[in-house]
Amino acid sequence: xxxxxxxxFNHLWTPLLRTAFYQCNHKLEQGAKEYRQxxxxxxxxxxTSRKLTHDFPQQTNRxxxxxxxxxxxxxx
Numbered sequence: 189x190x191x192x193x194x195x196x197f198n199h200l201w202t203p204l205l206r207t208a209f210y211q212c213n214h215k216l217e218q219g220a221k222e223y224r225q226x227x228x229x230x231x232x233x234x235x236t237s238r239k240l241t242h243d244f245p246q247q248t249n250r251x252x253x254x255x256x257x258x259x260x261x262x263x264x
Contacts, residue, residue, distance in 0.1 A: 200230065201252065208258040 203226040210219030226233055244252070 200226075200233065201255075204252075205255060208255045212258050 203222055207219045207223040207226070210216070210222060
């Protein structure tokens with residue numbers, strides 16, 4: 189199960205981390221492009237993001253929520 193979480197985290201949340209990083213550094217166009225690519229691969233990502241983290245450790249979920257808060261409303 190731990191390996192499944194690791195793969196899922198890397199595959200889905202790494203693009204989200206990059207998007208938040210770009211947004212925090214005022215590279216809005218790059219952030220929007222990164223998030224669009226994620227949405228193209230996973231069109232329902234924004235709606236199912238909570239389900240994707242339901243079995244992650246509490247600390248990981250807190251970090252993800254902090255990252256999520258750095259995304260503009262139109263990208264969530």
